[in-house]
Amino acid sequence: MSAEERGGRGAAVTLRGVSKRFDSGLQALGAVDLALRPGEFVSIVGPSGCGKSTLLRVMAGLVAPSTGRCERPAGIETAFVFQEAALLPWRTVERNAQLLMELEGHEPESYRPRAAEALKLVGLAGFEKSYPHQLSGGMRMRLSLARALALRPGLLLLDEPLAAVDELTRDVLQEELSSLWRQAGFTGVLVTHNVHEAVYLSNRVVVMSPRPGRILDVIDVPFAFPRAPELRASADFAALAGQVTAVLRARHHAEAVA
Amino acid sequence: MTRSVSASSSPAVAFARNAAPVVVVALLAIGFWWLLSATVYQGKGYLLPSPQEVAAATAENAAVLAGATLSTLKEALLGYALAIVIGIAGAAVLAQSRLLERSLYPYAVLLQTVPVVAIAPLIVLWFGYNELSVVIVSFIMSLFPIVNNTMLGLRSTSRNLSELFALHRANALVSFWKLRLPGALPHIFAGLRISAGLSVIGAIVGEFIIGSGNAEGGLGVQIVFAQGRMYTALLFAEVIAATLLGFLFFLVVSAIGRLLLRHWHESALGS
Numbered sequence: 425m426s427a428e429e430r431g432g433r434g435a436a437v438t439l440r441g442v443s444k445r446f447d448s449g450l451q452a453l454g455a456v457d458l459a460l461r462p463g464e465f466v467s468i469v470g471p472s473g474c475g476k477s478t479l480l481r482v483m484a485g486l487v488a489p490s491t492g493r494c495e496r497p498a499g500i501e502t503a504f505v506f507q508e509a510a511l512l513p514w515r516t517v518e519r520n521a522q523l524l525m526e527l528e529g530h531e532p533e534s535y536r537p538r539a540a541e542a543l544k545l546v547g548l549a550g551f552e553k554s555y556p557h558q559l560s561g562g563m564r565m566r567l568s569l570a571r572a573l574a575l576r577p578g579l580l581l582l583d584e585p586l587a588a589v590d591e592l593t594r595d596v597l598q599e600e601l602s603s604l605w606r607q608a609g610f611t612g613v614l615v616t617h618n619v620h621e622a623v624y625l626s627n628r629v630v631v632m633s634p635r636p637g638r639i640l641d642v643i644d645v646p647f648a649f650p651r652a653p654e655l656r657a658s659a660d661f662a663a664l665a666g667q668v669t670a671v672l673r674a675r676h677h678a679e680a681v682a
Numbered sequence: 683m684t685r686s687v688s689a690s691s692s693p694a695v696a697f698a699r700n701a702a703p704v705v706v707v708a709l710l711a712i713g714f715w716w717l718l719s720a721t722v723y724q725g726k727g728y729l730l731p732s733p734q735e736v737a738a739a740t741a742e743n744a745a746v747l748a749g750a751t752l753s754t755l756k757e758a759l760l761g762y763a764l765a766i767v768i769g770i771a772g773a774a775v776l777a778q779s780r781l782l783e784r785s786l787y788p789y790a791v792l793l794q795t796v797p798v799v800a801i802a803p804l805i806v807l808w809f810g811y812n813e814l815s816v817v818i819v820s821f822i823m824s825l826f827p828i829v830n831n832t833m834l835g836l837r838s839t840s841r842n843l844s845e846l847f848a849l850h851r852a853n854a855l856v857s858f859w860k861l862r863l864p865g866a867l868p869h870i871f872a873g874l875r876i877s878a879g880l881s882v883i884g885a886i887v888g889e890f891i892i893g894s895g896n897a898e899g900g901l902g903v904q905i906v907f908a909q910g911r912m913y914t915a916l917l918f919a920e921v922i923a924a925t926l927l928g929f930l931f932f933l934v935v936s937a938i939g940r941l942l943l944r945h946w947h948e949s950a951l952g953s
Binding site: 555 | 848867
Protein backbone atom coordinates (compact mmCIF):
# COMPACT_ATOMS: atom_id res chain seq x y z
CA MET A 425 0.00 0.00 0.00
CA SER A 426 1.40 3.41 -0.91
CA ALA A 427 1.82 6.32 1.44
CA GLU A 428 -1.02 8.15 -0.30
CA GLU A 429 -3.48 5.33 0.37
CA ARG A 430 -2.52 5.27 4.03
CA GLY A 431 -3.50 8.83 4.69
CA GLY A 432 -1.60 10.97 2.25
CA ARG A 433 1.78 12.59 2.47
CA GLY A 434 3.29 13.82 5.64
CA ALA A 435 2.68 17.37 6.71
CA ALA A 436 5.11 20.27 6.33
CA VAL A 437 5.53 21.96 9.70
CA THR A 438 7.34 25.26 10.16
CA LEU A 439 8.43 26.77 13.46
CA ARG A 440 9.25 30.48 13.29
CA GLY A 441 10.97 32.08 16.26
CA VAL A 442 9.19 29.81 18.72
CA SER A 443 10.08 30.46 22.37
CA LYS A 444 8.39 29.45 25.58
CA ARG A 445 8.49 31.01 29.02
CA PHE A 446 6.24 29.28 31.52
CA ASP A 447 4.11 31.14 34.07
CA SER A 448 6.65 30.11 36.70
CA GLY A 449 9.17 32.32 34.89
CA LEU A 450 11.10 29.34 33.55
CA GLN A 451 12.47 30.06 30.09
CA ALA A 452 12.18 26.60 28.52
CA LEU A 453 12.85 27.50 24.90
CA GLY A 454 14.89 30.20 23.21
CA ALA A 455 13.92 31.27 19.71
CA VAL A 456 13.67 28.14 17.58
CA ASP A 457 13.39 28.10 13.80
CA LEU A 458 12.86 24.76 12.15
CA ALA A 459 11.22 23.65 8.91
CA LEU A 460 10.09 20.05 8.59
CA ARG A 461 9.79 18.74 5.04
CA PRO A 462 6.74 16.65 4.25
CA GLY A 463 7.31 13.00 5.08
CA GLU A 464 10.76 13.34 6.64
CA PHE A 465 11.81 11.89 9.98
CA VAL A 466 13.59 14.27 12.32
CA SER A 467 15.01 13.54 15.76
CA ILE A 468 15.62 16.13 18.44
CA VAL A 469 18.42 15.36 20.87
CA GLY A 470 19.62 17.44 23.76
CA PRO A 471 20.39 17.35 27.48
CA SER A 472 17.61 16.82 30.01
CA GLY A 473 15.44 19.87 30.54
CA CYS A 474 16.51 21.54 27.28
CA GLY A 475 12.90 22.09 26.30
CA LYS A 476 12.75 19.44 23.58
CA SER A 477 9.55 17.98 25.01
CA THR A 478 8.11 21.49 25.19
CA LEU A 479 9.00 21.97 21.53
CA LEU A 480 7.14 18.77 20.69
CA ARG A 481 4.10 19.98 22.67
CA VAL A 482 4.15 23.26 20.77
CA MET A 483 4.07 21.29 17.51
CA ALA A 484 1.13 19.27 18.88
CA GLY A 485 -0.74 22.42 19.83
CA LEU A 486 -0.77 21.34 23.49
CA VAL A 487 1.42 24.28 24.54
CA ALA A 488 1.02 27.79 23.15
CA PRO A 489 4.38 29.41 22.33
CA SER A 490 5.19 32.68 24.16
CA THR A 491 6.57 34.17 20.97
CA GLY A 492 6.70 33.01 17.37
CA ARG A 493 4.38 30.53 15.76
CA CYS A 494 4.04 26.98 14.55
CA GLU A 495 2.58 26.62 11.08
CA ARG A 496 0.85 23.37 10.26
CA PRO A 497 -1.36 22.65 7.27
CA ALA A 498 -5.04 22.75 8.22
CA GLY A 499 -6.93 19.47 8.36
CA ILE A 500 -4.02 17.13 9.06
CA GLU A 501 -4.24 14.68 11.90
CA THR A 502 -1.54 14.97 14.55
CA ALA A 503 -0.83 12.03 16.82
CA PHE A 504 1.33 11.97 19.92
CA VAL A 505 3.14 9.00 21.45
CA PHE A 506 4.29 9.34 25.05
CA GLN A 507 7.16 7.73 26.91
CA GLU A 508 4.69 5.70 28.96
CA ALA A 509 2.27 3.95 26.63
CA ALA A 510 -0.57 6.02 28.23
CA LEU A 511 -3.24 3.39 27.60
CA LEU A 512 -6.66 3.14 29.20
CA PRO A 513 -6.20 0.07 31.45
CA TRP A 514 -9.94 -0.68 31.53
CA ARG A 515 -10.15 -0.98 27.75
CA THR A 516 -9.17 -4.01 25.71
CA VAL A 517 -6.36 -3.74 23.18
CA GLU A 518 -8.76 -3.14 20.28
CA ARG A 519 -10.81 -0.57 22.21
CA ASN A 520 -7.57 1.27 23.03
CA ALA A 521 -6.59 1.23 19.38
CA GLN A 522 -9.96 2.78 18.49
CA LEU A 523 -9.79 5.54 21.12
CA LEU A 524 -8.40 8.48 19.13
CA MET A 525 -10.76 7.98 16.18
CA GLU A 526 -13.61 7.65 18.63
CA LEU A 527 -12.64 10.95 20.27
CA GLU A 528 -12.34 12.59 16.86
CA GLY A 529 -15.95 11.63 16.19
CA HIS A 530 -15.41 8.91 13.58
CA GLU A 531 -18.14 6.31 13.14
CA PRO A 532 -17.61 2.79 14.56
CA GLU A 533 -18.02 1.28 11.06
CA SER A 534 -14.97 3.23 9.90
CA TYR A 535 -12.76 3.07 12.99
CA ARG A 536 -13.13 -0.63 13.78
CA PRO A 537 -11.44 -1.89 10.58
CA ARG A 538 -8.80 0.84 10.78
CA ALA A 539 -7.90 -0.09 14.35
CA ALA A 540 -7.76 -3.78 13.39
CA GLU A 541 -5.48 -2.96 10.48
CA ALA A 542 -3.17 -0.87 12.68
CA LEU A 543 -2.95 -3.68 15.24
CA LYS A 544 -1.98 -6.10 12.49
CA LEU A 545 0.66 -3.62 11.30
CA VAL A 546 2.39 -3.51 14.70
CA GLY A 547 2.10 -7.29 15.22
CA LEU A 548 -0.66 -7.28 17.82
CA ALA A 549 -3.20 -9.27 15.80
CA GLY A 550 -4.60 -11.99 18.06
CA PHE A 551 -4.38 -9.78 21.18
CA GLU A 552 -7.51 -7.72 20.43
CA LYS A 553 -9.38 -8.91 23.52
CA SER A 554 -6.43 -8.71 25.93
CA TYR A 555 -6.09 -5.96 28.51
CA PRO A 556 -2.99 -3.72 28.70
CA HIS A 557 -1.80 -5.28 31.98
CA GLN A 558 -1.51 -8.62 30.17
CA LEU A 559 0.99 -7.15 27.66
CA SER A 560 4.75 -6.72 27.96
CA GLY A 561 6.29 -3.23 27.94
CA GLY A 562 7.24 -3.58 24.28
CA MET A 563 3.75 -4.72 23.32
CA ARG A 564 2.20 -1.82 25.20
CA MET A 565 4.37 0.57 23.21
CA ARG A 566 3.34 -1.19 19.98
CA LEU A 567 -0.28 -0.67 21.00
CA SER A 568 0.41 3.00 21.68
CA LEU A 569 1.91 3.25 18.16
CA ALA A 570 -1.04 1.40 16.63
CA ARG A 571 -3.45 3.77 18.35
CA ALA A 572 -1.61 6.74 16.79
CA LEU A 573 -1.21 5.14 13.34
CA ALA A 574 -4.89 4.15 13.14
CA LEU A 575 -5.63 7.86 12.97
CA ARG A 576 -3.53 8.04 9.77
CA PRO A 577 -1.63 11.07 11.01
CA GLY A 578 0.15 13.52 8.75
CA LEU A 579 2.37 14.36 11.71
CA LEU A 580 3.50 11.86 14.34
CA LEU A 581 5.19 13.26 17.44
CA LEU A 582 7.12 10.82 19.60
CA ASP A 583 8.27 11.84 23.09
CA GLU A 584 11.00 9.36 24.09
CA PRO A 585 8.72 6.41 23.33
CA LEU A 586 11.50 3.82 23.64
CA ALA A 587 13.25 5.12 26.75
CA ALA A 588 11.53 2.69 29.11
CA VAL A 589 11.97 -0.59 27.19
CA ASP A 590 14.94 -2.93 27.39
CA GLU A 591 17.78 -2.61 24.88
CA LEU A 592 16.95 -5.63 22.74
CA THR A 593 13.29 -4.62 22.45
CA ARG A 594 14.39 -1.07 21.71
CA ASP A 595 16.44 -2.15 18.69
CA VAL A 596 13.54 -4.22 17.34
CA LEU A 597 11.04 -1.41 17.92
CA GLN A 598 13.35 1.09 16.18
CA GLU A 599 13.44 -1.14 13.11
CA GLU A 600 9.66 -1.53 13.22
CA LEU A 601 9.09 2.18 13.71
CA SER A 602 11.31 2.94 10.72
CA SER A 603 9.43 0.50 8.52
CA LEU A 604 6.04 1.82 9.71
CA TRP A 605 7.17 5.36 8.90
CA ARG A 606 8.22 4.37 5.38
CA GLN A 607 4.89 2.59 4.80
CA ALA A 608 2.62 5.24 6.30
CA GLY A 609 4.42 8.30 4.99
CA PHE A 610 3.82 10.63 7.94
CA THR A 611 6.19 13.37 9.01
CA GLY A 612 7.88 12.06 12.14
CA VAL A 613 9.45 14.01 15.00
CA LEU A 614 11.21 12.02 17.70
CA VAL A 615 12.51 13.44 20.95
CA THR A 616 15.20 11.21 22.42
CA HIS A 617 18.26 11.07 24.65
CA ASN A 618 19.71 8.29 22.58
CA VAL A 619 22.07 9.55 19.87
CA HIS A 620 22.24 6.17 18.11
CA GLU A 621 18.46 5.93 18.01
CA ALA A 622 18.27 9.44 16.54
CA VAL A 623 20.82 8.68 13.82
CA TYR A 624 19.37 5.27 12.96
CA LEU A 625 15.81 6.55 12.47
CA SER A 626 16.22 10.02 11.02
CA ASN A 627 16.77 12.01 7.86
CA ARG A 628 18.06 14.80 10.08
CA VAL A 629 19.14 15.13 13.70
CA VAL A 630 18.49 18.41 15.50
CA VAL A 631 20.88 19.04 18.40
CA MET A 632 19.67 21.38 21.11
CA SER A 633 21.49 23.37 23.80
CA PRO A 634 20.75 23.22 27.53
CA ARG A 635 17.94 25.43 28.82
CA PRO A 636 16.74 27.71 27.39
CA GLY A 637 16.76 25.32 24.45
CA ARG A 638 18.12 26.56 21.12
CA ILE A 639 19.13 24.66 18.01
CA LEU A 640 22.91 24.21 18.00
CA ASP A 641 23.17 22.23 14.80
CA VAL A 642 21.14 20.20 12.34
CA ILE A 643 22.99 17.17 11.04
CA ASP A 644 21.95 15.37 7.85
CA VAL A 645 21.96 11.57 7.97
CA PRO A 646 22.83 10.37 4.46
CA PHE A 647 22.12 6.62 4.83
CA ALA A 648 19.46 5.33 2.44
CA PHE A 649 16.24 3.69 3.65
CA PRO A 650 15.44 0.92 4.37
CA ARG A 651 18.29 0.80 6.85
CA ALA A 652 19.56 -2.63 7.84
CA PRO A 653 19.96 -3.36 11.56
CA GLU A 654 23.66 -3.96 10.84
CA LEU A 655 24.06 -0.32 9.85
CA ARG A 656 24.44 0.46 13.56
CA ALA A 657 27.73 -1.49 13.62
CA SER A 658 29.26 0.31 10.61
CA ALA A 659 32.10 2.81 10.82
CA ASP A 660 30.14 5.51 8.95
CA PHE A 661 27.31 5.19 11.45
CA ALA A 662 29.68 5.46 14.38
CA ALA A 663 31.35 8.51 12.83
CA LEU A 664 28.03 10.31 12.40
CA ALA A 665 26.85 9.41 15.92
CA GLY A 666 30.22 10.72 17.12
CA GLN A 667 29.64 13.96 15.26
CA VAL A 668 26.26 14.45 17.00
CA THR A 669 27.78 13.61 20.38
CA ALA A 670 30.63 16.06 19.73
CA VAL A 671 28.16 18.92 19.20
CA LEU A 672 26.37 18.00 22.44
CA ARG A 673 29.67 17.71 24.32
CA ALA A 674 31.22 20.92 22.99
CA ARG A 675 28.32 22.90 24.37
CA HIS A 676 28.34 21.01 27.59
CA HIS A 677 32.06 21.66 27.98
CA ALA A 678 31.64 25.37 27.20
CA GLU A 679 28.94 25.59 29.90
CA ALA A 680 31.13 23.81 32.42
CA VAL A 681 34.07 26.15 31.80
CA ALA A 682 31.90 29.25 31.89
CA MET B 683 1.47 -14.53 35.29
CA THR B 684 0.42 -14.28 38.93
CA ARG B 685 -3.07 -15.39 38.03
CA SER B 686 -2.05 -18.97 37.21
CA VAL B 687 -1.89 -19.86 40.90
CA SER B 688 -5.56 -19.22 41.56
CA ALA B 689 -6.61 -20.35 38.09
CA SER B 690 -5.30 -23.86 38.70
CA SER B 691 -7.74 -24.55 41.55
CA SER B 692 -11.53 -24.58 41.38
CA PRO B 693 -13.57 -21.61 42.73
CA ALA B 694 -15.00 -23.80 45.51
CA VAL B 695 -11.55 -24.77 46.75
CA ALA B 696 -10.39 -21.16 46.52
CA PHE B 697 -13.43 -20.02 48.51
CA ALA B 698 -12.84 -22.64 51.19
CA ARG B 699 -9.20 -21.58 51.45
CA ASN B 700 -10.20 -17.91 51.83
CA ALA B 701 -13.05 -18.57 54.27
CA ALA B 702 -11.32 -21.13 56.49
CA PRO B 703 -9.23 -18.68 58.59
CA VAL B 704 -12.29 -16.47 59.21
CA VAL B 705 -14.40 -19.43 60.32
CA VAL B 706 -11.66 -20.68 62.64
CA VAL B 707 -11.40 -17.25 64.32
CA ALA B 708 -15.21 -17.10 64.70
CA LEU B 709 -15.32 -20.54 66.33
CA LEU B 710 -12.48 -19.61 68.70
CA ALA B 711 -14.24 -16.36 69.66
CA ILE B 712 -17.55 -18.14 70.34
CA GLY B 713 -15.71 -20.78 72.35
CA PHE B 714 -14.02 -18.12 74.47
CA TRP B 715 -17.34 -16.29 74.91
CA TRP B 716 -19.00 -19.52 76.03
CA LEU B 717 -16.14 -20.24 78.44
CA LEU B 718 -16.39 -16.75 79.94
CA SER B 719 -20.19 -16.95 80.31
CA ALA B 720 -19.94 -20.39 81.94
CA THR B 721 -17.23 -19.36 84.45
CA VAL B 722 -16.75 -15.70 85.44
CA TYR B 723 -20.26 -14.68 84.43
CA GLN B 724 -22.00 -17.84 85.60
CA GLY B 725 -25.50 -16.80 86.71
CA LYS B 726 -24.95 -13.21 85.55
CA GLY B 727 -26.68 -13.53 82.20
CA TYR B 728 -27.76 -9.89 82.37
CA LEU B 729 -24.07 -8.94 82.01
CA LEU B 730 -22.87 -11.62 79.61
CA PRO B 731 -25.44 -14.09 78.33
CA SER B 732 -24.11 -17.41 77.02
CA PRO B 733 -24.19 -18.19 73.27
CA GLN B 734 -27.06 -20.63 73.95
CA GLU B 735 -29.10 -17.92 75.67
CA VAL B 736 -28.54 -15.55 72.77
CA ALA B 737 -29.56 -18.29 70.33
CA ALA B 738 -32.68 -18.93 72.35
CA ALA B 739 -33.53 -15.21 72.51
CA THR B 740 -33.04 -15.02 68.76
CA ALA B 741 -35.43 -17.91 68.15
CA GLU B 742 -37.98 -16.55 70.62
CA ASN B 743 -37.99 -13.07 69.08
CA ALA B 744 -37.38 -14.15 65.50
CA ALA B 745 -40.31 -12.20 64.08
CA VAL B 746 -39.46 -8.93 65.87
CA LEU B 747 -35.77 -9.32 65.06
CA ALA B 748 -36.43 -9.99 61.38
CA GLY B 749 -38.83 -7.06 61.16
CA ALA B 750 -36.37 -4.73 62.89
CA THR B 751 -33.47 -5.88 60.71
CA LEU B 752 -35.54 -5.36 57.57
CA SER B 753 -36.58 -1.91 58.74
CA THR B 754 -32.99 -0.88 59.49
CA LEU B 755 -31.89 -2.42 56.20
CA LYS B 756 -34.40 -0.27 54.34
CA GLU B 757 -33.37 2.95 56.10
CA ALA B 758 -29.64 2.32 55.82
CA LEU B 759 -29.99 1.34 52.17
CA LEU B 760 -31.89 4.54 51.39
CA GLY B 761 -29.36 6.68 53.27
CA TYR B 762 -26.48 4.88 51.56
CA ALA B 763 -28.03 5.18 48.09
CA LEU B 764 -28.64 8.89 48.68
CA ALA B 765 -25.02 9.32 49.83
CA ILE B 766 -23.74 7.47 46.74
CA VAL B 767 -25.75 9.58 44.29
CA ILE B 768 -25.18 12.93 46.00
CA GLY B 769 -21.60 12.08 47.01
CA ILE B 770 -20.42 11.11 43.53
CA ALA B 771 -22.36 13.88 41.79
CA GLY B 772 -21.12 16.43 44.35
CA ALA B 773 -17.52 15.30 44.01
CA ALA B 774 -17.81 15.46 40.22
CA VAL B 775 -18.98 19.08 40.51
CA LEU B 776 -16.28 20.00 43.07
CA ALA B 777 -13.57 18.40 40.92
CA GLN B 778 -14.46 20.70 38.01
CA SER B 779 -12.80 23.76 39.51
CA ARG B 780 -10.42 24.68 42.30
CA LEU B 781 -12.64 27.63 43.21
CA LEU B 782 -15.68 25.40 43.75
CA GLU B 783 -13.55 23.00 45.74
CA ARG B 784 -12.14 25.75 47.94
CA SER B 785 -15.58 27.24 48.62
CA LEU B 786 -17.56 24.04 49.22
CA TYR B 787 -15.21 21.26 50.29
CA PRO B 788 -14.75 22.64 53.84
CA TYR B 789 -18.49 22.22 54.35
CA ALA B 790 -18.28 18.60 53.30
CA VAL B 791 -15.58 18.22 55.96
CA LEU B 792 -17.80 19.94 58.52
CA LEU B 793 -20.55 17.47 57.75
CA GLN B 794 -18.09 14.77 58.71
CA THR B 795 -16.69 16.43 61.84
CA VAL B 796 -19.98 17.48 63.39
CA PRO B 797 -20.88 14.79 65.94
CA VAL B 798 -23.83 13.03 64.34
CA VAL B 799 -25.09 11.86 67.72
CA ALA B 800 -25.32 15.52 68.75
CA ILE B 801 -27.19 16.79 65.71
CA ALA B 802 -29.46 13.76 65.36
CA PRO B 803 -31.98 15.25 67.84
CA LEU B 804 -31.99 18.42 65.72
CA ILE B 805 -32.69 16.41 62.61
CA VAL B 806 -35.55 14.66 64.38
CA LEU B 807 -36.86 18.06 65.42
CA TRP B 808 -36.82 19.25 61.79
CA PHE B 809 -37.98 16.14 59.99
CA GLY B 810 -40.07 14.44 62.67
CA TYR B 811 -40.03 11.14 64.54
CA ASN B 812 -40.06 9.05 61.41
CA GLU B 813 -37.98 7.02 59.02
CA LEU B 814 -36.99 10.08 57.01
CA SER B 815 -34.92 11.38 59.94
CA VAL B 816 -33.20 8.01 60.24
CA VAL B 817 -32.42 8.00 56.52
CA ILE B 818 -30.95 11.49 56.80
CA VAL B 819 -28.68 10.56 59.73
CA SER B 820 -27.53 7.50 57.78
CA PHE B 821 -26.91 9.71 54.73
CA ILE B 822 -24.82 12.24 56.67
CA MET B 823 -22.78 9.45 58.18
CA SER B 824 -21.99 7.83 54.81
CA LEU B 825 -21.48 10.92 52.66
CA PHE B 826 -17.95 12.15 53.38
CA PRO B 827 -15.84 9.08 52.56
CA ILE B 828 -17.62 8.88 49.20
CA VAL B 829 -17.10 12.58 48.39
CA ASN B 830 -13.49 12.54 49.52
CA ASN B 831 -12.44 9.38 47.69
CA THR B 832 -14.32 10.25 44.52
CA MET B 833 -12.61 13.65 44.39
CA LEU B 834 -9.24 12.03 44.96
CA GLY B 835 -9.97 9.59 42.13
CA LEU B 836 -11.16 12.28 39.72
CA ARG B 837 -8.02 14.31 40.43
CA SER B 838 -5.69 11.34 39.87
CA THR B 839 -6.07 11.27 36.08
CA SER B 840 -2.72 10.76 34.36
CA ARG B 841 -1.35 13.95 32.79
CA ASN B 842 -0.44 12.19 29.58
CA LEU B 843 -3.95 10.84 29.13
CA SER B 844 -5.46 14.26 29.84
CA GLU B 845 -3.16 15.74 27.18
CA LEU B 846 -4.08 12.96 24.78
CA PHE B 847 -7.79 13.66 25.24
CA ALA B 848 -7.20 17.42 24.84
CA LEU B 849 -5.14 16.88 21.69
CA HIS B 850 -8.01 14.95 20.13
CA ARG B 851 -10.58 17.59 20.98
CA ALA B 852 -12.45 15.70 23.69
CA ASN B 853 -14.69 18.11 25.59
CA ALA B 854 -15.07 18.10 29.38
CA LEU B 855 -18.06 15.75 29.29
CA VAL B 856 -16.33 13.17 27.06
CA SER B 857 -13.18 13.34 29.20
CA PHE B 858 -15.30 12.81 32.29
CA TRP B 859 -17.14 9.73 31.01
CA LYS B 860 -14.36 8.07 29.07
CA LEU B 861 -11.32 8.98 31.16
CA ARG B 862 -11.80 10.54 34.58
CA LEU B 863 -14.77 8.57 35.91
CA PRO B 864 -13.53 5.10 34.90
CA GLY B 865 -10.09 6.03 36.22
CA ALA B 866 -11.63 7.11 39.53
CA LEU B 867 -13.56 3.85 40.05
CA PRO B 868 -10.95 2.18 42.31
CA HIS B 869 -11.00 5.25 44.58
CA ILE B 870 -14.79 5.50 44.46
CA PHE B 871 -15.16 1.91 45.56
CA ALA B 872 -12.68 2.45 48.38
CA GLY B 873 -15.03 5.20 49.61
CA LEU B 874 -18.12 3.04 49.11
CA ARG B 875 -16.61 0.24 51.17
CA ILE B 876 -15.90 2.58 54.08
CA SER B 877 -19.40 4.04 53.91
CA ALA B 878 -21.14 0.66 53.72
CA GLY B 879 -20.75 0.02 57.44
CA LEU B 880 -21.18 3.70 58.32
CA SER B 881 -24.63 3.80 56.71
CA VAL B 882 -25.86 1.06 59.04
CA ILE B 883 -24.27 2.76 62.06
CA GLY B 884 -25.97 6.00 61.01
CA ALA B 885 -29.34 4.31 60.75
CA ILE B 886 -28.98 2.78 64.22
CA VAL B 887 -27.94 6.12 65.74
CA GLY B 888 -30.96 7.73 64.08
CA GLU B 889 -33.23 5.03 65.48
CA PHE B 890 -31.79 5.53 68.99
CA ILE B 891 -33.01 9.12 68.92
CA ILE B 892 -36.44 8.60 67.39
CA GLY B 893 -37.34 5.33 68.97
CA SER B 894 -36.82 5.05 72.73
CA GLY B 895 -39.55 2.92 74.27
CA ASN B 896 -41.19 2.19 70.96
CA ALA B 897 -41.89 -1.52 70.41
CA GLU B 898 -41.99 -1.09 66.64
CA GLY B 899 -39.10 0.07 64.44
CA GLY B 900 -35.58 -0.90 63.50
CA LEU B 901 -32.68 -2.47 65.35
CA GLY B 902 -31.69 0.79 67.07
CA VAL B 903 -35.17 1.08 68.54
CA GLN B 904 -35.12 -2.56 69.64
CA ILE B 905 -31.68 -2.19 71.22
CA VAL B 906 -32.88 0.70 73.40
CA PHE B 907 -36.02 -1.30 74.22
CA ALA B 908 -34.10 -4.46 75.16
CA GLN B 909 -31.70 -2.43 77.28
CA GLY B 910 -34.63 -0.94 79.17
CA ARG B 911 -35.91 -4.41 79.94
CA MET B 912 -32.42 -5.68 80.91
CA TYR B 913 -32.99 -8.37 78.26
CA THR B 914 -29.25 -8.67 77.50
CA ALA B 915 -29.51 -11.87 75.46
CA LEU B 916 -31.84 -10.14 72.99
CA LEU B 917 -29.58 -7.06 73.05
CA PHE B 918 -26.71 -9.29 71.95
CA ALA B 919 -28.82 -10.81 69.18
CA GLU B 920 -29.69 -7.31 67.93
CA VAL B 921 -26.09 -6.09 68.04
CA ILE B 922 -25.04 -9.16 66.08
CA ALA B 923 -27.81 -8.57 63.54
CA ALA B 924 -26.76 -4.91 63.11
CA THR B 925 -23.10 -5.90 62.69
CA LEU B 926 -23.94 -8.57 60.13
CA LEU B 927 -26.09 -6.07 58.24
CA GLY B 928 -23.16 -3.66 57.85
CA PHE B 929 -20.93 -6.56 56.88
CA LEU B 930 -23.44 -7.64 54.23
CA PHE B 931 -23.43 -4.13 52.73
CA PHE B 932 -19.65 -4.24 52.63
CA LEU B 933 -19.60 -7.65 50.94
CA VAL B 934 -22.11 -6.66 48.27
CA VAL B 935 -20.29 -3.41 47.46
CA SER B 936 -16.91 -5.17 47.40
CA ALA B 937 -18.29 -7.80 45.04
CA ILE B 938 -19.66 -5.14 42.67
CA GLY B 939 -16.32 -3.31 42.79
CA ARG B 940 -14.38 -6.47 42.02
CA LEU B 941 -16.71 -7.22 39.13
CA LEU B 942 -16.13 -3.78 37.61
CA LEU B 943 -12.38 -3.68 38.19
CA ARG B 944 -11.44 -7.32 37.69
CA HIS B 945 -9.96 -6.84 34.21
CA TRP B 946 -7.64 -3.99 34.93
CA HIS B 947 -7.08 -2.76 38.44
CA GLU B 948 -4.34 -4.22 40.63
CA SER B 949 -6.70 -4.54 43.59
CA ALA B 950 -9.06 -6.87 41.71
CA LEU B 951 -6.81 -8.72 39.26
CA GLY B 952 -7.09 -12.47 39.57
CA SER B 953 -10.30 -12.32 41.62
